[in-house]
Amino acid sequence: MAEIQLKALAHSYIANPVGPDDYAIRQLDHIWHKGGAYALLGPSGCGKSTMLNIISGLVQPSEGEVLFDGKRVNELSPRDRNIAQVFQFPVIYDSMTVYENLAFPLKNNKVPAAKIKARVQEIAEVLEIEDKLHKKAKNLTADEKQKVSMGRGLVREDVSAILFDEPLTVIDPQLKWKLRRKLKQIHEQFDITMVYVTHDQLEASTFADKIAVMYDGQIVQFGSPTELFEAPNHTFVGYFIGSPGMNIVEVERCSGGVRFGSIVLPLEAWQLELLERIKSRNVKVGIRPEFIEISPVVSDETYAAEVLDIEDLGTYKIVTTQLGGQEMKVRQNEEFDATIGARIDLLFPKQWLLLYVDEFLVQEKQP
Amino acid sequence: MSLTLENLSRTVDGIDYVRDANLTFEAGSFNVLLGRTLAGKTSMMRLMAGLDKPTEGRVLHRGEDVTGQSVQRRNISMIYQQFINYPTLTVYENIASPLRLAKMAKSEIDRRVKETASMLQIEPLLKRYPLELSGGQQQRTAMARALVKDATLVLFDEPLVNLDYKLREELRAELRELFRERQCIAVYATTEANEALALGGTTTLLHEGRVVQTGPVMDVYRAPTNTLAAQLFSEPPMNMIRGRVTSTEVTFDEYSHHALTQELEKLTPGDYWFGIRPSHISLVPTNDDDLEMSMEVALSEISGSETFMHVENSHFEMVMQLMGVHQYHTGAPVKVYLPVNKLFVFDSSEQLVHTPSRVSGGAL
């Protein structure tokens, strides 16, 4: 198992990049600790697959270093970095049986036959494909093929990391659930560093302990699913994580807080003091639909909003309200009922009302 | 101005793609075909469009039988899964092509193309070629071409499946908006239950070419006619537990015994299937007549705002969907509570006999 470190890494597909836009991956430092289950999450084109290929050695970074357990591996090819990769479309050797597919990497490493047999049998049982070992690999279903291509990594005891490049793309929706669960069980059982690339937040958060959210070639936040949900470090993370995403409103400074339309939001002392120091005009406030409360009674902390639309999604409802010229989405449970145009009083719990300056979250010193 | 399918079937080389479908869609309605892969969604849509001929049954458009009519003469449009645009034409020409073929005046074409393009936020891309654009923009071009000609029937064949998770969310919201006032009939095929819920309108559940249930989305969701409909329309699948009702008690899987509550008394004794949605099971009793069960945690999947907890005991296993983060080690014992008022009950032939009372505000 290896600890994977990226030092001052950057990558551009153009010979001599000039501005930040020429970079597929902008300058960053990052560490994937040994044995962790990580996800690389972001929209298509944010550079996540490029990052994965840099770790696996299929792409040489134009700048910076890739370190495995502290050793520089830039010059090493994938075969010497001891990694395994599961691709978007199942890559299996059609002319071989499942057993031969799984034994292939071991045979190439000159592992004694007895050891190969035992190892392949063990991995096949873990992947629940032991009954298909002697079938031709090309007759398997898509999810079984992905299991085989993953098995080729697991059989090797010396594998330093397993990389997944959106492995569930071709899998039927109702099977995705089972394969995701299988990946999680395998991670707990083998304790191998795993990096999983996807654009689907549900897949990322159910698989990974820590998620790196990538946006425009940068890792804008690296945290647990809960941190990403409760304290999105960048407005993009707030928008991207959660369905629907965080309500984000542009505000102006005013005495005692911030203002949008006719609505004034009081802020904590440290937030006001901070706003004094930072001069930037790009100030935004964000709160998740899950954290806005509808209070039955009017008080000085509630804000009157008008109900625009109610989306009934079975287990919960999404209420779209109009407040100070801005749309606010509020998540309510099944029983919520209101007529369109009705007036409801919203309550913004202080700890969930987040302040963003220049798109980044401002937090108190201590935490 | 409705579309009717009259005992429509299509069998090719012995395989029944569509079996005896009877459906009617009204003008101005948004209809979702929900079913697993190979459930017959695409085959049914192709029959509606006239791309395929049915082996039996009729397709009626505004009451008129159009079964034999060729696609060219029908006023329909279709959006495919793989962003189908004419690669050799610019985005502008792509959107304009149906209007040009309808020999519309040049100025009229220009106005309508620009209007539709801005509606789908691709006006700046009108001069570009489709293959230069991102997946989302290509699909928007295809949608613009479908909407510009004001077809009476617009068919979507899982159009968002190749797009990013977040982009799918946005396009779904836009689709809802676009079709709110239109008078045409929209038919949208998908494999995802939450897409059917998000898009609203009516939902038709399909399984192996057969219509399982059809109706307004909330009626189908809240009152699935049988266990299959209940399974098809929930993600993760609804928990199903076998149970026997006697005059005094209900026993689940010959294992846990519970007194009959006011809700369940109405049931005549016998074998039943009890369905409970993962989101309705809680770790804490919510009302006094909750059914309490002691289980073990098999696996807990945290997804930021929610936790999917798989719990099991020697007899059956269940999935729970809890708000917030709940960290449990595998094998940890846990007590779960099933609110009786949230139970679905299906008889031994899997037909629905009882729906949760309080949820849908009053009796079925």
Added chain:
Amino acid sequence: MNKIPDNRAWWLVLPVFLLVAFSALIPLMTVVNYSVQDIFGPGQAYYVGTEWFKEVLADERLRDSLVRQFVFSGFVLLIQIPLGIGVALMMPRSGIKGSLCLILIAIPLLIPWNVVGTIWQIFARGDIGLFGWGINQLGIDYNYTGDTLDAWLTVLLMDVWHWTPLVALLCYSGLRAIPEAFYQAAEIDRASKWAVFRYIQLPRLKSVLIIAVLLRFMDSFMIYIEPFVLTGGGPGSSTTFLSQTLTTMAIGQFDLGRAAAFSLIYFLIVLLISWLFFTAITHADKEK
């Protein structure tokens, strides 16, 4: 790609059917007509049934050239298929270098067949040809117009030079269709070069190799111009192949009956072999 059953498609296929029928069926009918008659002159011919066929099968000269033809086609396949695969494996996969390689290698295919004969006629001569002169400098007396073995080797070398590029380019297009992910997976599995060839490249070359073997066997089976220009079929009749025997019979000696019978047998052999390959190709397509 499931196809729609629709017989109206015949309208689209009709032009091809008529055109190819005009230049294939009508001549074939005349050949069949000749093969069952003895023609003295215009208007004087009478039915002889299968007499010509019996004679032709017994004919020493024809049986020799048929054997010669099979041996030649056999050698052609043995040399050109492996060599073609080897060349394809060495070609750069893509980019400008790839296209340049492709064009240079394709040059022999662009040369009219008689010019190929002429080139080798000059190239292999001891006095004015670099190849002939070179061999003689090495002390081997080499004269393709005089010695049967030299003639055979030269004809074979010419054909290898002329047609190996076709096999190479066929394999090259087969290799180009292999997705990059397969090579990446092999790299990660630490596969040796041989393992990459055996398990990734070869299985994927199957359908293309079938086509290569089909084309090469068929084209070599009906070779005529090149050896005719190079050695005129000599020395003696050591390099006289089927097509040449047939043409001399039909046009040279105007021996219509036997030539027609022999043509039909020749064509049936071709038909049988191409049917075998056709089922192999459609089978390989279905599997893929």
Added chain:
Amino acid sequence: MRQTRSKNIGITIYILLLLTPVYWLLNMSFKTSREILGGLTLWPQNFTFDNYVVIFTDPSWYNGYLNSMAYVSINVVITLLVALPAAYAFSRYKFLGDKHLFFWLLSNRMAPPAVFLLPFFQLYSSIGLFDTHIAVALAHCLFNVPLAVWILEGFMKGVPREYDEMAYIDGYSFPRFFIKVFLPMIRSGIGVTAFFAFMFSWVELLLARTLTAVDAQPIGAIMTRTIGASGIDWGVLAAAGVLTIIPGLLVIWFVRNHVAKGFALGRV
């Protein structure tokens, strides 16, 4: 697969060996016949264009090229016009006997021309087409049309049927869709097919020679006739040979990016 050094060396050697005989033809074409017979020289000592001048001035030589170009171009046009709709039918539809028809076409591609020499001669003479460009163009369809159908069908299979359906839904009629939408989408396929039709028609000699006498004699026939004549003028013959390679090189350059797929008869 990375392009290792050993592969580069290997491919360079092969190409050098492959081009040496062509170089020798080129070398010969710039020599006077006296120098040719005088002895072996690697490089023309006294460079001369005389051979080429002979060809460009003597009508009996350059007419050969014109005739060849004429019937080859006619053949390419006929082949494409006929093969495009047929390939579309094969790629889109299942119809009665489609398998047998496809096999029959294949067998014609494999038909030994020698078998058809005499019947062709009589057929074309009987309809008064002997010694015309059309005759050779039609005769070459025997093997070019099946090949064209094969290659085009392979390219057409690459275009999903959804494009056809979408066009019909938009209101295109079949002919308009075929010309305005479908053909532009397989431009590269048409280019490659044209190249192959050109190549196989340009290199063929047997049928071309049998069906022509004077007016439509291709260059190949003229070259083989001079062999029979008294002393062979190798220089002129070499020059004529070099000039027959130029057209092929030009055409392949235009289709270089897609020609690989064509070689596999679209099967890849």
